[in-house]
Amino acid sequence: MAIPLKYNFRNLFVRRVSTGMTVFVIGLVVAVFLCVLALVQGVTRTLSVTASTRNVLTLRVGSQAEMQSVITRDQADQIKSLPGIERSPDGRPYVSPEIITLISLPREDGKTSSNVQVRGMDPIGVEMRPSVKIVDGRMFQTGSNEAIVSRNLSKRYANMKLGQPLKSGSFRWIIVGLFDASGSAYESEIWTDAKDLQQQFKRQVFSSVFVRTPDAAAANRYIETVKGDQRLKLEGKTERKYYDEQMITGDPIKALAFIVGLFTAIGASFGAMNTMYAQVSARTREIGTLRAIGFSRRSILLSFVLESLMLCLAGGLLGVVFTQLVFSTFLTKPTGTMNFRTFSEVLFNFRMTPPLIVGGLVFSLAMGLLGGFFPAARAARLKIINALREI
């Protein structure tokens, strides 16, 4: 027969200070773990969200990022005549030759700076990315050195408000619109007209050609066509695949999350174990009594493990609350880290998601299991006579 849970629950309240401290420690550890995980998730989500399998990036063979690719004007024209490219309702092909450059810009704090990716594109390129919506101002116009930036970017960098001139070296733009890219990697970019950018950049080449096909199968056929065309020496990658490959950017943070999580979890479960050992030794007589009135060793074991799980679960819940508080008070602004593939900053938001909450609670339960098992085993092994004799 099982010992009622109420017994454990009430016992946790007997030593309030000790229980409270342990719960608090577990809470802190879970909060640290969740924050780092949210960072990993933020970066990977940014790189995976809304990337389509219908859109294809055409790059020079072997290029890992658009920045590294070079496409001549002739190649771009040849691509336009390839089969399998979707056309807009008014008959224009969905092809946008694009040029990418990096500029270093001061962040909003005025002290630090980072690389931001500037994308020169055909105006049709904006239509080809349906996740991008202009939320303030208007679209850029060709020939006027106008640019649109993401709302997140304009919050993070200085001089990027609507209507402001943006200067960097000899580059000059006027910000005429703010867009929302539904949390995708485009949130980290400045968009302008390709011809304008080529002129300012003094290079008559493109970095990539962005193409839309009717469906995923057509995208694969297009990729095969490009691969088979010996004149071009280019390769196609779906938008999804291109951004998936950049996820290695999250790897160092993942490693950090793993090491921090592992070490703090073991450390905190040692703390929980101490608390549980103290509970067992303080309640030796009680345990003897429970055994004497008929509870089996197994129920004692189960009971103490459950008590430890309760203790740590309370800590886990506290940790989730802590994390939520940290996110809603300190980390409300978009944060950024370097994308190692593109060498520019990728913006993301810290967000609490259901899988993250579940992860935090499972993490705390693991600590409870580790911290509770050995003390519970000690309790279960006690001999009734010795236990009852204890003062």
Next chain:
Amino acid sequence: MKYLNLIWRNVFRKKTRMVLTTGSIVLVLVLIVVLTSLLRAMEADPSGGKGSNRLIVQHSTGLGNLLPLSQRQRIEQIPGVVAVSPETWFGGVYKDDRPENWIGQLSADPDIYFDKIFDDATIDPKVNAEWKATRNGFVAGKKIADKFGWKKGDHIILRGTYIPTNLDLVYIGPYSAGDESNVFFHNEYLNEANWFGKNRLTGLYYLKVANGEDVPRVAAAIDRMFENSDAPTKTLTEKQFQLQFMEMMGNVKLLINGISLIILFAVTLIVANTVAMSARERVTEIAVMRTLGFRRSHILSFILSESVLMSLLGGILGVLIAKFVLIPMLLAVGEKTSISAWLINFRVTVPTLVMAFTVSVGVGVLAGFVPAINSSRIKIVDGLRQVV
């Protein structure tokens, strides 16, 4: 000191508890030492301060844009400048694009590079002379030359990425320096290839200034000179140049310091909990000691010392494990990832050691404080009456 034995025995009174508490301190200290060393490695100056006379000129819009080679002559004429070498980051792929095969690839002017600019590097004069004479030759940091097992005369192919050309280079010999993750080859050889910047552009200029006090003046003079040209420049010291990559990673420092602080607080609570538990179990014993003539201050210092001793033990073990086990392990793994370039200076330094010991003593004091005061305040009568 004469009570050391008493304190020592009290620390080891309950072995399981002591092992667990020390264990949690060890784990946290290991983590803090590793994180701090990582942060210091990222911020470290690979030249160890010898690069303070060197400047790097880059395009004011950042490294993504190249500078015209015509600027070289004008920079050389600025008083105080010893030598200027154009450098281009080739960024090619060696073997395949797995991160463990990553190498820094830079073009340089061999005639002056090791002689006048990168002079804290050590290179065999014979190697240097041969490199100067070999048009397609390259020298490599000793570390990576050893890693790939290159021998004199070996050919390597670097497949270009943003510079659309392949380089076929022949290995001449190694150099030794703080940063040994790069290979250097001739600017002229790069310019034989037909790329968009051929004989026209360079990634940056690396230059040496004669006197340290002239550095700010020269930097300002260069930037002023090209302010209104097609290619305005941003001149940085070697340290600032390094830090700009750090800045790009975002607020790593805040993240790491935040994590360290929170887990330190957590471990302090764990230790405090343990010390309090053990003090609570000894109420009667403490009352007996008081009747024997030990003062309140004695009790206070006993409990406090126990806490400090335990933390310090954990701290020492933690530092040892971090230094001799975890960091070598991480280095071995990290070499194979995209962050290998950041790990050049990844080791436990003296300031980190001092920090770790201070922190562990601090944890002990903070954790032992409240239980120690509580124990010393117990009235003898109450203590003797209490049955634990």
